[in-house]
Amino acid sequence: xxxxxxxxxxxxxxxxxxxxxxxxxxxxxxxxxxxxxxxxxxxxxxxxxxxxxxxxxxxxxxxxxxxxxxxxxxxxxxxxxxxxxxxxxxxxxxxxxxxxxxxxxxxxxxxxxxxxxxxxxxxxxxxxxxxxxxxxxxxxxxxxxxxxxxxxxxxxxxxxxxxxxxxxxxxxxxx
Amino acid sequence: xxxxxxxxxxxxxxxxxxxxxxxxxxxxxxxxxxxxxxxxxxxxxxxxxxxxxxxxxxxxxxxxxxxxxxxxxxxxxxxxxxxxxxxxxxxxxxxxxxxxxxxxxxxxxxxxxxxxxxxxxxxxxxxxxxxxxxxxxxxxxxxxxxxxxxxxxxxxxxxxxxxxxxxxxxxxxxxxxxxxxxxxxxxxxxxxxxxxxxxxxxxxxxxxxxxxxxxxxxxxxxxxxxxxxxxxxxxxxxxxxxxxxxxxxxxxxxxxxxxxxxxxxxxxxxxxxxxxxxxxxxxxxxxxxxxxxxxxxxxxxxxxxxxxxxxxxxxxxxxxxxxxxxxxxxxxxxxxxxxxxxxxxxxxxxxxxxxxxxxxxxxxxxxxxxxxxxxxxxxxxxxxxxxxxxxxxxxxxxxxxxxxxxxxxxxxxxxxxxxxxxxxxxxxxxxxxxxxx
Numbered sequence: 001x002x003x004x005x006x007x008x009x010x011x012x013x014x015x016x017x018x019x020x021x022x023x024x025x026x027x028x029x030x031x032x033x034x035x036x037x038x039x040x041x042x043x044x045x046x047x048x049x050x051x052x053x054x055x056x057x058x059x060x061x062x063x064x065x066x067x068x069x070x071x072x073x074x075x076x077x078x079x080x081x082x083x084x085x086x087x088x089x090x091x092x093x094x095x096x097x098x099x100x101x102x103x104x105x106x107x108x109x110x111x112x113x114x115x116x117x118x119x120x121x122x123x124x125x126x127x128x129x130x131x132x133x134x135x136x137x138x139x140x141x142x143x144x145x146x147x148x149x150x151x152x153x154x155x156x157x158x159x160x161x162x163x164x165x166x167x168x169x170x171x172x173x174x175x
Numbered sequence: 176x177x178x179x180x181x182x183x184x185x186x187x188x189x190x191x192x193x194x195x196x197x198x199x200x201x202x203x204x205x206x207x208x209x210x211x212x213x214x215x216x217x218x219x220x221x222x223x224x225x226x227x228x229x230x231x232x233x234x235x236x237x238x239x240x241x242x243x244x245x246x247x248x249x250x251x252x253x254x255x256x257x258x259x260x261x262x263x264x265x266x267x268x269x270x271x272x273x274x275x276x277x278x279x280x281x282x283x284x285x286x287x288x289x290x291x292x293x294x295x296x297x298x299x300x301x302x303x304x305x306x307x308x309x310x311x312x313x314x315x316x317x318x319x320x321x322x323x324x325x326x327x328x329x330x331x332x333x334x335x336x337x338x339x340x341x342x343x344x345x346x347x348x349x350x351x352x353x354x355x356x357x358x359x360x361x362x363x364x365x366x367x368x369x370x371x372x373x374x375x376x377x378x379x380x381x382x383x384x385x386x387x388x389x390x391x392x393x394x395x396x397x398x399x400x401x402x403x404x405x406x407x408x409x410x411x412x413x414x415x416x417x418x419x420x421x422x423x424x425x426x427x428x429x430x431x432x433x434x435x436x437x438x439x440x441x442x443x444x445x446x447x448x449x450x451x452x453x454x455x456x457x458x459x460x461x462x463x464x465x466x467x468x469x470x471x472x473x474x475x476x477x478x479x480x481x482x483x484x485x486x487x488x489x490x491x492x493x494x495x496x497x498x499x500x501x502x503x504x505x506x507x508x509x510x511x512x513x514x515x516x517x518x519x520x521x522x523x524x525x526x527x528x529x530x531x532x533x534x535x536x537x538x539x540x541x542x543x544x545x546x547x548x549x550x551x552x553x554x555x556x557x558x559x560x561x562x563x564x565x566x567x568x569x570x571x572x573x574x575x576x577x578x579x580x581x582x583x584x585x586x587x588x589x590x591x592x593x594x595x596x597x598x599x600x601x602x603x604x605x606x607x608x609x610x611x612x
Contacts, residue, residue, distance in 0.1 A: 050368070050407060051359045051368035051369070051370050051406050051407070051409075052370075052406070052407060052408055052409030053368070053369040053370060053371070053372065053409065054370065054371045054372070054404075054409045054411065055371075055372045056371070056372060056373040056374065056375075056395050057374070058374055105397070105398065107397075107398075113531075114508065114510065114526070114531060115467075115510045115511045115524055115531075115553055115554065116378045116379070116553065116554070116598070117378070117379060117422060117423045117436070117466055117467045117480075117510075117511070118464070118466060118467065118480060118487055118510045118511075120378075120392075120399060120420060120422050120423075120436075120443075120466070121422075121436065121443035121464040121466045122464070124419070124420050124438050124442070124443050124464075125442070125443075125464070128438070128441065128442070145398075145418055145419065146419055146420075146438070147397075147398035147399065147419060147420050147438075148399065148420045148438075149376070149394065149399075150378075150399075152376035152378065152394065153376065153394075173397075175397075
């Protein structure tokens with residue numbers, strides 16, 4: 001399905017100028033506009049090329065979730081799921097297994113220190129740690145996707161250790 | 176007179192090895208701050224006279240030209256207030272020499288009947304008493320800033336022998352009120368035009384080698400996905416939307432391939448994808464994090480970040496994959512490699528005593544220099560002539576963009592946007608403007 005959407009999206013991008021293109025759940029307005037006149041095309045004129053703006057509107061809303069907590073917190077520079085979070089993972093494992101069509105995304109996050117891309121990779125390790133823990137409890141691999149937001153979506157603002165501890169996390173999110 | 180005294184004071188302070196903040200530019204739009212630090216700077220003193228007629232034009236051409244030249248670190252402005260000159264004038268060069276100017280720029284701006292502006296200028300070698308040439312060109316009001324950047328490029332190339340980068344473009348991302356925007360702006364950060372507006376984060380914009388497209392990571396579908404985006408038409412193409420995270424796009428020098436980081440097979444690993452889309456080819460296989468690929472200018476190698484040794488370090492491997500060779504050895508956290516266009520320099524971010532600092536390594540000898548006083552530096556990117564680096568950092572608690580010379584001696588904060596500004600990428604040279612003599 002994803003591949004189909006991808007192909008469909010790509011086809012529309014190629015075929016349709018100025019059409020609205022569905023990309024996953026998010027409405028994407030593909031405002032194809034005037035083409036760029038590169039500098040130097042005409043003698044004596046200057047053109048740095050126009051920029052056509054694309055506006056993506058609002059984010060998609062999450063699906064139904066089990067009651068109770070859905071966030072696992074991590075120590076600094078760590079991907080180890082601490083024992084106190086095992087019960088959260090067990091609750092979600094039961095919920096996911098009870099609905100074979102349920103899709104869950106584990107979103108890994110980091111604190112604000114360091115580069116954006118490297119933090120994205122660190123958050124991915126946290127998300128995959130939770131996915132693996134769910135897998136050990138019998139959750140089908142096809143129902144769970146591990147993704148990362150790196151440091152882009154902190155849960156709380158602030159640069160003290162208390163704030164950063166709340167940001168080093170993996171969120172279990174239903175789609 | 177005040178300016179002249181200030182110049183003297185500045186020179187004295189510089190001689191003493193002190194830092195000075197200078198405020199340049201006369202209009203609010205062109206105002207920026209250049210920070211000069213350290214001794215041993217060789218800067219060409221140049222006077223940029225106010226262009227005749229510029230007060231009636233939407234842009235103060237002379238101020239933009241002067242600001243460009245100063246930001247490059249290779250020029251020092253000599254006060255030209257009160258001079259009534261244009262490109263036709265035969266300036267009294269002895270007087271300018273006494274003011275300390277080695278070069279002089281004079282010009283004019285006049286409105287044409289069709290609404291465009293006729294911009295003309297001439298550059299003088301004050302020391303030799305030579306006319307170094309001039310040009311005229313007709314531009315729309317929206318291209319007046321660009322014409323000023325082209326003039327600065329002409330002067331820069333005439334006097335330094337290197338191509339100027341003032342008429343190139345940069346991309347960056349802003350975050351304001353939980354709205355993320357990707358911008359394309361002049362190299363001085365001004366004249367920003369929004370390319371993408373999203374409720375979710377946008378990171379890692381990267382210019383295609385022809386300057387027509389940006390690759391980036393968008394979280395609009397609530398996961399990281401790689402797109403390319405034609406900035407002229409606004410047309411976007413999904414490049415990598417595989418299971419897991421898709422990130423860190425880097426263009427090959429021929430523009431045909433994007434190196435990306437994918438987690439579709441578990442962990443963050445490096446792949447190559449045709450820049451038009453297609454099936455990814457895995458470049459390397461490790462049980463560690465491999466990310467932030469960047470091609471060498473000849474396309475033969477990829478530099479990247481890996482924690483295979485227990486901590487993130489920069490490595491190098493063939494661009495077709497294979498075994499890797501470690502490049503950084505100092506410190507326990509080295510990320511975000513950027514290569515100069517001549518392949519001589521590696522810029523990257525290193526954690527030093529808990530602070531994240533921009534470093535420059537001369538690849539031939541391996542010597543490393545930290546060139547900033549800030550503590551949250553991110554994502555360096557070289558200007559296409561290799562003489563400046565743009566990077567993100569934090570100043571007074573706000574995210575900001577800075578440019579610096581490779582020795583760190585001349586830095587400038589880019590204006591043009593309020594709020595948090597990040598993720599810069601310096602675009603390639605634009606196609607050359609054909610100028611009329």
